[in-house]
Amino acid sequence: MSENLARQFLIREDITFLNHGSFGACPRPVFVAYQNWQLELERQPVEFLGRNLTEAMRQPRIALAAELGTIEDNIVGLTNATLGLNIVAQSLDLKPGDQILTTDHEYSALEKTWAYVCRRTGAEIVVVKVPLPLQTETQFTDAILAGMTERTRVLFLSHITSPTALLFPIERAIAEARRRGIWSVIDGAHTPGHIRLDLDRLGADFYAGNCHKWLMAPKGSAFLYARPDMQGLIRPLVISHGWTEASGRPGVLGAFGNSPFIDELEMQGTRDPAPWLTVSAALDYRRDNDWESVAAHCQALAQDTARRLAERTGLAPLSAPEFCAPQMVAMPIPDCDVAALKLALYDKYRIEIPVFRWQDRCIARLSVQGYNSRPQMDLLIDALTDLLALG
Ligand SMILES: Cc1ncc(COP(=O)(O)O)c(C=O)c1O
Structure with missing residues (x-):
């Protein structure tokens, strides 16, 4: 280089x-674009945050969705993958005895997230040991499938693992989860800009990814993807202007005219939207270079x-x-x-x-x-x- x-x-x-x-x-060029967004915000905060934000937030959604193999309605911009996965983990309706199936390669903050969910719901975590060295797709899928039981409600997998930097071949495990009515929740913190993603084809129910790692957007830019038929399950962790009394009823739009999935999650009180708005510049930078x-x-x-x-x-x-x-x-x-x-x-x-x-x-x-x-x-x-x- x-x-x-x-x-x-x-x-x-x-x-x-x-x-x-x-x-x-x-x-640098991406960082400059980021600072420009912050400057523009400071010059007229009410116009920026009060009048123009909903439309401005849409542009990176359109650009990123095309990159991720989905449509803009299926993703929402958040500050990090931890938040996206917490939203999912704390939305799913779990009961005592339900099982969350996962691997021994997961990121520690998300292990804690599921431990917290289990403490609150009475669900339990089942950890599958992924055989090493990982040489074949079958080795991985067989290990996951062996961990599935009648009680498995959630399959939680990293796509690229943090401690072991492995690219898990998750496709067949996701398909099998779907066949058995198990929610698949994928931690893609390391994948955007790192591997080619085709989220609709992958078929996971929920997928969170960071834009601030390999996509090289500023810190605090990430997304949560949910399949259209799963979006209604999502509950915001923070209730703000995006929520309405009618949220959750079929066919009802969110407070800003998007789906409730987007409006409820995008609006979490005043925050700096500049990292998310810079995602388009990061995508341009990568293409131009x-x-x-x-x-x-x-x-x-x-x-x-x-x-x-x-x-x-x-x-x-x-x-x-x-x-x-x-x-x-x-x-x-x-x-x-x-x-x-x-x-x-x-x-x-x-x-x-x-x-x-x-x-x-x-x-x-x-x-x-x-x-x-x-x-x-x-x-x-x-x-x-x-x-x-x-x-
Ligand atoms: C696999 C994995 N998941 C989740 C995260 C959390 O990312 P963030 O702190 O941006 O939410 C990381 C961070 O390195 C990670 O490696």
Whole structure:
């Protein structure tokens, strides 16, 4: 990747930033568009928030829906995937004894969300262990299907997992859930801008994704998708101007003329809508800069780096390449003091990368984005070789 591309980001030059996965990073032109929205708001808040917002919020919905393989009515802009998934988890009508089926690779905040829902409803969580290394689609689907029972009401899966950076082949599990009348709720925090999405074809009942990670929109931009026949189940966590007495009745529109699904969730009191409004600029930036090619280059770099490190550690990857998130890879490292290693990588080498313990493994999770370079990968390999005494 060219130096030019790195200069288009605001990431500090003294840091080798290998953790795009946690919070993303916004290219300068997108960040400028974001600040322009904020300036426009400050110049006439009443016109912006009071008169024009509903229509303005619609534009990113149209642009993003086209990118996600759905229509604008099926998605609503929110601040983050956690919020979207909380809205779903707390909307579903669960009873004592109902089961929520999930995997042992889920993001900790969402594990807590479901634990909270279970505490309130008396439902229970059933965790399926996904076999590693993940080599075939069947291995995954069989494990999920084996966990389904008469009592399963919800299937909750990450599409791309956080601790293990795996791309789960979720299609058949979703189809089977639908056949059995189980709600499918998908955590797509890492997928928009990372893998091609076709939400209507995927067929999940609910899907939340972040725009502030791989789509490179500003922090605080995300969406919740719900299939048309599921939208009526959704209840807002915050009641505001978008709600009406008639909400929830068939055929009744929300207070701003959209569906209740959109109006009730979009309006949550005064908030900064600039991150969501900038989603269109992020999509334009990616198109104008041929981001598909950039991403393909990043994927090759990530896989190559993981292979080189594996040669030194002798540790097997967590999956076959096709089940690895394209621009992220969880690299197993020898057993070590993970906190000390993370600190040393930062203090001695200025490398920002998550290093953690997951189940019985130690993992360094590498993210590669357009601002990263091969020399940075060399530095990472050298640093890990030094600090883990792999030489
Ligand atoms: C799999 C997964 N789900 C959910 C989240 C939460 O994202 P956010 O904090 O933007 O809601 C993350 C964050 O990294 C994640 O990795």
